[in-house]
Amino acid sequence: MSSAIEVKHLCHQYGSRTIYRDLNFTVPTGTICGLLGKNGQGKTTLVNILMGFLKPTSGRCLVLGEDSCHLPPLTRARIGLLHEGHLAYEFLTIAQTERFFSGFYLGWEREIFFDLVDKMGLSPDHRICRMSCGQRSQVVLGVIMAQNPDLLILDDYSMGLDAGYRRLFLDVLKDFAALGDKTIFVTSHIVQDLEKLVDSMIFIDRGEIMQTELDSFMKSFHRYDFEDGGELSLDKDEVIRGFEQRGERISVYSFADQESVQFHLDSLGVHPEKMREKKMSLEDAFIGLMGKY
Amino acid sequence: MIYSIFYKEWIKARYFFLALVCLNTAVCLKIWVDIRQQLQAEHAEMIWYQAIHIQSFFYSDIRYFPLLSGICLAVVQFVPEILQKRLRLSLHLPVDRERLLAIFLALGLGLYTVLALLDTAAIWAVSRYYFPVEVAVSSLTTLLPWHYAGFVGYLGMSLILLEPAWSRRVFVFLVFSGFISLLFSGSGYCRLNPALPWLMLLAPLFFLTVFQGGSRFQQGEVT
Amino acid sequence: MIHLSRYSLILLGILTMSYFLPTGFWKIFGSEEGSTMLFYSPLKKQFVYRDYLGSHQFHYRDEEGNNYSRAAFEELLPFLYYKTMEKKGLLPLIIDGQSFDKASIKKGRQGIEIKSRHLPDHYPQIPLYPLFNQDQEQAMLPFPEDVFRFSGRGMEFINADFNRIDEELSKRFTHALMMKGFSFPATVIGGKTTNLKPFDAGYFIRDSEGAVFHVQRVKNEPKIIRTPIPPETDIEALVISENQRKEFYGLAITGENRVYLISYDHYKLIELSADQYDAQSMDFKLLISPLHRTVTCFDDRQVFGTVTDGAYSPMKSYQRSLPETITPAADFIGRMLFPFQLTLTSEFRGQADPRLHWNGWRALIGIGLSIVGYLVYVRGIKKRKKRSWPAICLLLLAGVYGLICLAVLPDNT
Numbered sequence: 001m002s003s004a005i006e007v008k009h010l011c012h013q014y015g016s017r018t019i020y021r022d023l024n025f026t027v028p029t030g031t032i033c034g035l036l037g038k039n040g041q042g043k044t045t046l047v048n049i050l051m052g053f054l055k056p057t058s059g060r061c062l063v064l065g066e067d068s069c070h071l072p073p074l075t076r077a078r079i080g081l082l083h084e085g086h087l088a089y090e091f092l093t094i095a096q097t098e099r100f101f102s103g104f105y106l107g108w109e110r111e112i113f114f115d116l117v118d119k120m121g122l123s124p125d126h127r128i129c130r131m132s133c134g135q136r137s138q139v140v141l142g143v144i145m146a147q148n149p150d151l152l153i154l155d156d157y158s159m160g161l162d163a164g165y166r167r168l169f170l171d172v173l174k175d176f177a178a179l180g181d182k183t184i185f186v187t188s189h190i191v192q193d194l195e196k197l198v199d200s201m202i203f204i205d206r207g208e209i210m211q212t213e214l215d216s217f218m219k220s221f222h223r224y225d226f227e228d229g230g231e232l233s234l235d236k237d238e239v240i241r242g243f244e245q246r247g248e249r250i251s252v253y254s255f256a257d258q259e260s261v262q263f264h265l266d267s268l269g270v271h272p273e274k275m276r277e278k279k280m281s282l283e284d285a286f287i288g289l290m291g292k293y
Numbered sequence: 294m295i296y297s298i299f300y301k302e303w304i305k306a307r308y309f310f311l312a313l314v315c316l317n318t319a320v321c322l323k324i325w326v327d328i329r330q331q332l333q334a335e336h337a338e339m340i341w342y343q344a345i346h347i348q349s350f351f352y353s354d355i356r357y358f359p360l361l362s363g364i365c366l367a368v369v370q371f372v373p374e375i376l377q378k379r380l381r382l383s384l385h386l387p388v389d390r391e392r393l394l395a396i397f398l399a400l401g402l403g404l405y406t407v408l409a410l411l412d413t414a415a416i417w418a419v420s421r422y423y424f425p426v427e428v429a430v431s432s433l434t435t436l437l438p439w440h441y442a443g444f445v446g447y448l449g450m451s452l453i454l455l456e457p458a459w460s461r462r463v464f465v466f467l468v469f470s471g472f473i474s475l476l477f478s479g480s481g482y483c484r485l486n487p488a489l490p491w492l493m494l495l496a497p498l499f500f501l502t503v504f505q506g507g508s509r510f511q512q513g514e515v516t
Numbered sequence: 517m518i519h520l521s522r523y524s525l526i527l528l529g530i531l532t533m534s535y536f537l538p539t540g541f542w543k544i545f546g547s548e549e550g551s552t553m554l555f556y557s558p559l560k561k562q563f564v565y566r567d568y569l570g571s572h573q574f575h576y577r578d579e580e581g582n583n584y585s586r587a588a589f590e591e592l593l594p595f596l597y598y599k600t601m602e603k604k605g606l607l608p609l610i611i612d613g614q615s616f617d618k619a620s621i622k623k624g625r626q627g628i629e630i631k632s633r634h635l636p637d638h639y640p641q642i643p644l645y646p647l648f649n650q651d652q653e654q655a656m657l658p659f660p661e662d663v664f665r666f667s668g669r670g671m672e673f674i675n676a677d678f679n680r681i682d683e684e685l686s687k688r689f690t691h692a693l694m695m696k697g698f699s700f701p702a703t704v705i706g707g708k709t710t711n712l713k714p715f716d717a718g719y720f721i722r723d724s725e726g727a728v729f730h731v732q733r734v735k736n737e738p739k740i741i742r743t744p745i746p747p748e749t750d751i752e753a754l755v756i757s758e759n760q761r762k763e764f765y766g767l768a769i770t771g772e773n774r775v776y777l778i779s780y781d782h783y784k785l786i787e788l789s790a791d792q793y794d795a796q797s798m799d800f801k802l803l804i805s806p807l808h809r810t811v812t813c814f815d816d817r818q819v820f821g822t823v824t825d826g827a828y829s830p831m832k833s834y835q836r837s838l839p840e841t842i843t844p845a846a847d848f849i850g851r852m853l854f855p856f857q858l859t860l861t862s863e864f865r866g867q868a869d870p871r872l873h874w875n876g877w878r879a880l881i882g883i884g885l886s887i888v889g890y891l892v893y894v895r896g897i898k899k900r901k902k903r904s905w906p907a908i909c910l911l912l913l914a915g916v917y918g919l920i921c922l923a924v925l926p927d928n929t
Contacts, residue, residue: 048513053381055512069512077387087382091305091373103297104386337676338646338659345642345663346709391517425663425674427642464529464924471532475860479868483640488860488868495531498524505521 003062004029004151004183005050010059012045018207019045023059025202025211027185032177034194035187037204038290043187044084046204047155050185051081064151077105080149084156086137088128095124097139098146105147113146116172134165141172152176154186158193166190170197195282205290214282223280223288224252224261226272239264242288251278253288294388295396301383302370302400309369310404313362317355317408321415324352328423337423344428348481352416352432359436359443360473362408366401367450375454384511394507398451398500405447409440431482438476438485441492445473448499455506457513465502526910526925530917531858537917538857541850546842549816554834555803556810556823557592558611563821563834564592570841579834595621595805616806624806628757630767631799632864635753636704639866644674645709648716650734657711660733664689666702666721671731685736692738693731699723706754706766713758717765720754720778728754728768730783743783749776753795767802769795775811777828789830792820797864814838816863848878855879855915883915890919 003026010023019042027033037043048054050061052071061068066075092100094117102108120135128136137157144152152173158166170193176182177197188194194201201217203210221241227248234243234252239261242253250272254261258277265272280288328351332340343349374380383393413436420429449469456462476492479485485492553566560578566589567575576589590597594609598621601607608617616624633639644663662673662682670690673682693700700723707719718732718739726747732739745751749770756766764777768785773793776785793800793813803810809828812821820835842850854875862869890911894904904927910918 051381051385053384053511053513073387073389076385079385081385083381085377087377087379089301089373089379089382092301096300096304100297100301101386103294103300104388336659336661337679338661338663341644341663341676342646342659342709345644348640423679425644425665425679427644427665431640431642460924465525468525468529468532471536472528475535478860481640481866482642483867485868486640487865488870491870495528498528501521501524502528503521505518505525508518508521 002029006062008060012056020207029183030181031199032184034198034201041204078150080144080147080152082154086140088140090129093125093127101143107148109146113142116142133160152184158188158190191283191286220255221285223278224275225278226275298396306369325419350482359440360446363443363447364450367447370401371454434486435482442473442476445499452503452506455510526921529921530914533917535858538854545846550839550841552819552838554812554819554821555593558807567839569839626759626761626804629801633866647733668701689738692740696740696742699725707756717758789822851875851878852882886911886915886919
């Protein structure tokens with residue numbers, strides 16, 4: 001299977017601050033990949049590097065087979081890009097936006113744009129600067145979908161959207177993915193949305209990543225709860241990937257099975273009683289893995 | 294494609310452009326009314342003498358308006374692109390970056406040329422109506438450095454807005470404003486004529502400087 | 517394209533800096549330019565001069581280097597400072613047995629100065645001139661209501677009230693000129709365009725075949741005289757200066773830098789002794805006193821003077837360099853620091869005069885230091901092994917200007 005996105009040994013620094021050190025991952029063609037990370041972990045920076053808006057300190061990114069620093073126009077035409085904050089030319093009206101973007105794409109599908117935009121019931125002469133964030137996101141989505149791209153890169157699409165617009169967005173993305181051979185790379189901080197969308201996920205934390213299939217992650221990552229009267233402090237290690245204490249209830253997150261965790265805790269001098277596995281949503285797992293802060 | 298870029302730039306600039314047309318027209322009208330009133334109040338031959346031999350030409354009010362127009366056009370075109378880095382929307386379009394920027398500048402300079410021609414035509418008409426043809430001809434090369442200052446001002450402002458690093462912005466400001474100050478040096482008509490061919494030779498260089506700004510904007514370089 | 521763009525900005529930076537940095541440096545470290553005024557003292561029988569050293573400092577000296585106070589200096593030049601002499605009660609003067617009172621001094625004095633920047637083609641001039649109407653009945657010279665121009669076909673008068681050619685007047689003058697054999701168009705036009713003069717002497721106009729005509733307007737009628745000035749005299753400028761002495765109309769300057777007076781006596785040309793004069797880059801001065809005529813000409817380095825008797829026979833010449841106002845250290849540092857300098861104006865032009873000045877061998881030191889500075893920066897501070905040859909070429913050509921550009925605009929590609 002070919003790769004829509006290939007990141008090799010990517011390092012990036014802002015001054016003396018290191019954002020990534022030796023990042024490697026691929027997004028195969030035809031899959032939906034979610035990039036998850038807390039705020040400030042460099043999700044937007046990665047999108048900017050992939051789109052040639054930032055020169056990485058070292059390493060290489062291939063997008064649709066081309067070096068991200070020098071994406072040729074023909075390749076850019078195959079990529080639908082949603083900038084953070086649903087960036088749009090706010091001085092244009094809906095109709096002017098369609099007229100502007102349609103001039104650049106051979107396969108421009110006017111109907112798709114107006115299908116999406118007309119749902120809002122706004123006049124075509126409505127200026128974007130007078131729209132709500134949700135309405136603006138719909139216009140931007142219309143522009144991206146009308147391009148009929150092969151690769152969608154969405155930088156935090158859910159930012160500022162209420163549940164209705166988020167659901168609308170997801171529906172469109174799912175329909176798009178169903179067309180086959182379409183790749184979607186999406187970053188978000190709203191984890192539960194991705195649960196219904198992505199095939200694989202990349203967790204990014206302090207410059208390091210973990211890439212995993214959604215299914216296998218949800219199967220292999222566990223949460224074990226037990227109660228303990230005293231103050232407990234556990235450091236992360238090979239077995240314990242996350243630890244949380246609320247009152248007397250303690251949660252331990254791990255890729256290991258219950259027996260191994262029990263044995264490991266025993267060796268650390270913690271002797272949990274009545275430890276049992278608890279079902280998790282993706283969001284619970286995300287927080288378990290990444291922590292709250 | 295070119296049409297689309299022109300279209301967007303025109304929508305951005307049109308009201309400001311019309312405002313600049315009004316402003317320049319107003320200045321030209323003031324010049325006309327002033328000289329008309331002066332010729333009625335004084336002997337025409339004295340006004341001629343002052344214009345020809347004392348070199349106090351009647352259209353000096355327009356001096357800094359081309360520069361102002363050029364800077365305004367650059368601001369109108371590039372500030373909306375710089376805010377929230379919206380230019381990234383255009384940079385992602387399937388168009389070569391240099392070509393995109395060249396079309397941006399072509400529209401800006403095109404609108405600027407319209408303003409410059411408007412001023413020149415108005416001053417020419419007033420000169421020709423009240424003065425011998427020689428005075429009108431001299432107004433052309435007197436206006437030329439001022440119009441050139443507007444051209445350089447437009448490109449300089451565009452580059453300053455695109456450039457992400459402050460140190461370079463300051464350098465560009467000093468170089469461009471230094472050059473512009475030379476275009477306004479001296480008094481009297483046709484002062485810069487012997488230097489104009491040399492100064493005009495630099496015009497392509499000023500145009501070219503903007504492209505590195507575009508590249509640095511795209512790559513977000515801050516040093 | 518990006519490299520081209522960067523080098524464009526670097527080149528513009530270098531050009532702009534090469535104008536402003538040296539200008540600023542000399543403004544701070546060198547005072548105003550020095551100047552010398554050269555006179556002939558009829559009492560000492562030698563040249564005396566006043567050096568201006570900048571910052572309101574003057575030296576008053578004679579050829580032998582003797583210093584004088586200002587008052588003593590003025591007493592050496594009684595014809596020039598006759599009003600001071602009068603106040604001091606030193607008039608009438610007796611020089612070489614001749615007595616000069618205030619009236620005779622006043623009558624025998626005249627000065628005419630030709631600044632290079634006022635010569636044709638050295639400043640922008642719209643070729644339209646007022647031809648004053650000579651009318652004895654009028655007390656002052658009123659400005660004519662028209663200006664004239666010379667075209668290939670004739671002399672045209674344009675009326676200022678209507679901005680229209682006065683066909684009738686134009687025809688009369690063109691006809692009169694043609695009757696005298698004027699061959700259109702005019703090549704040199706000389707006349708004083710102001711009405712602030714004691715009377716009007718009209719214009720001296722050289723035609724396309726070299727003949728010089730004296731054109732006047734008397735009671736609104738043309739008065740044209742074809743002068744006997746030989747057409748082969750390669751006259752490039754005619755400077756007219758009306759003066760009550762009525763010895764000469766003005767001066768004619770030729771392409772070979774010869775200067776002639778145009779005498780009232782049948783337009784005879786009297787050559788002035790000014791061998792070193794170069795109209796392109798020198799100012800010229802003729803001072804007439806009751807006893808002598810002094811011709812001085814000077815550029816920004818030297819001043820030359822010749823004194824003649826009343827018949828313009830040279831008696832004595834003198835030359836000296838203008839005083840240095842810049843300290844040798846500042847001069848050395850300036851020339852070392854800036855490999856070249858762009859200037860846009862000149863003392864001798866009334867319009868822009870773009871020039872590139874090389875600062876000679878001393879600039880090589882500055883270039884060398886710039887390269888060393890660059891290498892230290894790249895290797896020592898940036899820890900980069902690679903030197904950039906284009907950068908070194910840039911420093912070789914532009915020295916410190918190049919170094920500033922490389923510091924502000926590093927190549928990040």
